[in-house]
Amino acid sequence: MDSLSNLIHCCDEMPSDGVSICWGPARFGSEDLGWCLVIERVATEDDLQVNQYLEEVGDTLWTTAVEIKCCPYCGVGLTDARSVMSSEDFGYFIHIDSSGWLGRRC
Template sequence: MHRYHECKSLPEKGITIIYSNEFLSDDKHVWNMIVERTAEEADLEENHYLEEVGDTIWQTIVEIYCCPFCGDSLSTSKRQVMSADIVHYDNWHSCYGSKL
């Protein structure tokens, strides 16, 4: 099950807020903010690993509990947040993950 958070303050490009269990190591559904940089025409000329406009250059996924753009609470959980997960993908060749 996926749900997307949409608000007027959310940038049109590069950021997605999604409720899913696919991105972080746990098997639970959580709200994730995905920040990514995609290739543009100039990037294709500078990097021979990129094949098409729109290819992901890097992507960072952060577990969140409220929207950083509009302030709406996304989680119905009342528990105190002790730590959150973060994962960074760089050109899809590597993955870094940690607890904040």
């Protein structure tokens, strides 16, 4: 995987904002590489009015990353997904809440 087009999956079925599918280091404390579905919610003008910790429109409120083997939107298998014999060691996820003064990892 040496070109940027091989590191990002895009399809017509994906939402245009807030969702990406990318290849890279797993965000789960392991050294593995893999495909992740990343969903992100960013601040709007309304969010700035109700949350004193936000400074600008576009600040990240929360991010969720899920380890995947295929695109949940179009169904295509993602090449070189971390091959694991046991399904017990696949499907890690992380949720990072950045909406407060202290960010939280869940």
